[in-house]
Amino acid sequence: MSEALSLSDRAAVQRAPIQFYFDFSSPYSYIASEWVDAVAARHGRRVQWNAVLLGALFQTTGLKPLVEYPVKREYSLRDIERSACFAGVPFKQPPVFPIATQNAARVFWWLAASDHAQAVAWARACLRAYFARGIVINDAAALRALAEECGIDASAAEAAWADATWKDKLRQVNEQALAAGVFGAPFFVVDGEPFWGNDRQVQIESWLASGPPKGLA
Amino acid sequence: MSEALSLSDRAAVQRAPIQFYFDFSSPYSYIASEWVDAVAARHGRRVQWNAVLLGALFQTTGLKPLVEYPVKREYSLRDIERSACFAGVPFKQPPVFPIATQNAARVFWWLAASDHAQAVAWARACLRAYFARGIVINDAAALRALAEECGIDASAAEAAWADATWKDKLRQVNEQALAAGVFGAPFFVVDGEPFWGNDRQVQIESWLASGPPKGLA
Numbered sequence: 102m103s104e105a106l107s108l109s110d111r112a113a114v115q116r117a118p119i120q121f122y123f124d125f126s127s128p129y130s131y132i133a134s135e136w137v138d139a140v141a142a143r144h145g146r147r148v149q150w151n152a153v154l155l156g157a158l159f160q161t162t163g164l165k166p167l168v169e170y171p172v173k174r175e176y177s178l179r180d181i182e183r184s185a186c187f188a189g190v191p192f193k194q195p196p197v198f199p200i201a202t203q204n205a206a207r208v209f210w211w212l213a214a215s216d217h218a219q220a221v222a223w224a225r226a227c228l229r230a231y232f233a234r235g236i237v238i239n240d241a242a243a244l245r246a247l248a249e250e251c252g253i254d255a256s257a258a259e260a261a262w263a264d265a266t267w268k269d270k271l272r273q274v275n276e277q278a279l280a281a282g283v284f285g286a287p288f289f290v291v292d293g294e295p296f297w298g299n300d301r302q303v304q305i306e307s308w309l310a311s312g313p314p315k316g317l318a
Numbered sequence: 319m320s321e322a323l324s325l326s327d328r329a330a331v332q333r334a335p336i337q338f339y340f341d342f343s344s345p346y347s348y349i350a351s352e353w354v355d356a357v358a359a360r361h362g363r364r365v366q367w368n369a370v371l372l373g374a375l376f377q378t379t380g381l382k383p384l385v386e387y388p389v390k391r392e393y394s395l396r397d398i399e400r401s402a403c404f405a406g407v408p409f410k411q412p413p414v415f416p417i418a419t420q421n422a423a424r425v426f427w428w429l430a431a432s433d434h435a436q437a438v439a440w441a442r443a444c445l446r447a448y449f450a451r452g453i454v455i456n457d458a459a460a461l462r463a464l465a466e467e468c469g470i471d472a473s474a475a476e477a478a479w480a481d482a483t484w485k486d487k488l489r490q491v492n493e494q495a496l497a498a499g500v501f502g503a504p505f506f507v508v509d510g511e512p513f514w515g516n517d518r519q520v521q522i523e524s525w526l527a528s529g530p531p532k533g534l535a
Contacts, residue, residue: 183521184521186530187520187524187531282392284393300515304404313403
């Protein structure tokens with residue numbers, strides 16, 4: 102298999118992947134999903150995408166979404182849109198927000214079991230559908246149509262999201278994420294160093310380029 | 319008075335100042351306090367510093383400090399230190415944290431009533447003392463000594479922080495900040511646009527240089 106890889110591919114394989122935790126209903130996850138692979142690639146890294154359920158993480162940790170604090174809601178909606186524009190990422194406030202996204206996440210893990218790249222393509226399609234195209238991805242028909250768009254058999258996808266195997270897998274991933282200190286999304290781990298938030302892009306890129314900043318213990 | 323100003327000073331006076339809300343016990347406010355004037359100056363702006371009491375804002379809004387969520391505490395302490403290192407700002411985790419900082423804030427407003435620059439110098443001295451020198455600034459003796467270091471009469475400073483005038487002023491400022499949508503610190507308002515967090519530095523600088531990002535409504 103290694104003959105098929107270019108030199109830069111081989112270097113990327115040899116270095117630990119960036120762990121990227123995202124939630125299908127998290128707008129900052131969506132923005133980050135649009136730059137994380139490019140940032141990693143610039144530094145010879147790959148990205149391991151991990152779909153989590155922020156709702157489940159919040160339940161365990163006693164946190165709640167930004168937009169549920171009345172005083173933060175207006176600011177957050179503005180900041181999300183502004184951050185998307187600054188990142189050059191198309192964004193349209195979804196008609197319903199936030200939503201439950203366990204079905205999209207279960208399909209992700211079903212696909213990831215055999216092909217991480219296809220799972221990532223699915224994740225991108227779902228995030229773009231929800232945050233740029235106004236498609237509410239907790240709707241079964243919308244999700245089936247998205248699967249077809251991605252070249253995935255819609256009935257197999259629906260079977261997967263109803264399957265206890267993938268329900269359990271998602272539950273396990275959430276538990277592992279919590280154990281790894283993940284309490285929000287997007288969340289990144291680079292060589293053991295945790296970074297929380299789309300706004301840590303600059304720090305992550307600097308870390309990948311030159312390691313810890315001067316003076317950090 | 320205008321003859322004494324250079325051309326660039328005059329331009330800065332003509333454009334609206336950046337509103338900068340900070341709390342003396344907020345490490346991210348400290349980091350931001352070290353760059354906000356330079357960023358403003360690069361774009362011909364001045365900064366209006368506003369000392370607020372985050373504790374009072376939190377009480378009204380039902381929020382609490384990052385470090386009081388157990389799951390976020392360890393990450394936050396790491397992120398604060400790392401963010402300071404990335405910004406090139408000296409930082410040492412204070413021996414007691416967080417603390418009540420209303421006395422430092424009242425002295426700030428007492429000074430600001432006659433000389434904004436002196437109030438800013440006081441704010442810098444307090445923030446650096448607490449976040450880089452291990453001086454716990456809710457201690458009366460430490461605060462008196464800091465005043466002396468800044469060329470401020472220590473007894474006058476102590477009289478100010480015990481004075482109902484400056485207690486009321488701080489209360490008013492907090493209420494005005496809340497009314498202006500401020501719910502955390504540091505918080506910035508640039509020509510009506512709100513930015514929350516030390517990590518919005520890049521967006522603020524871009525906004526000052528070229529206005530809203532492309533596509534922002």
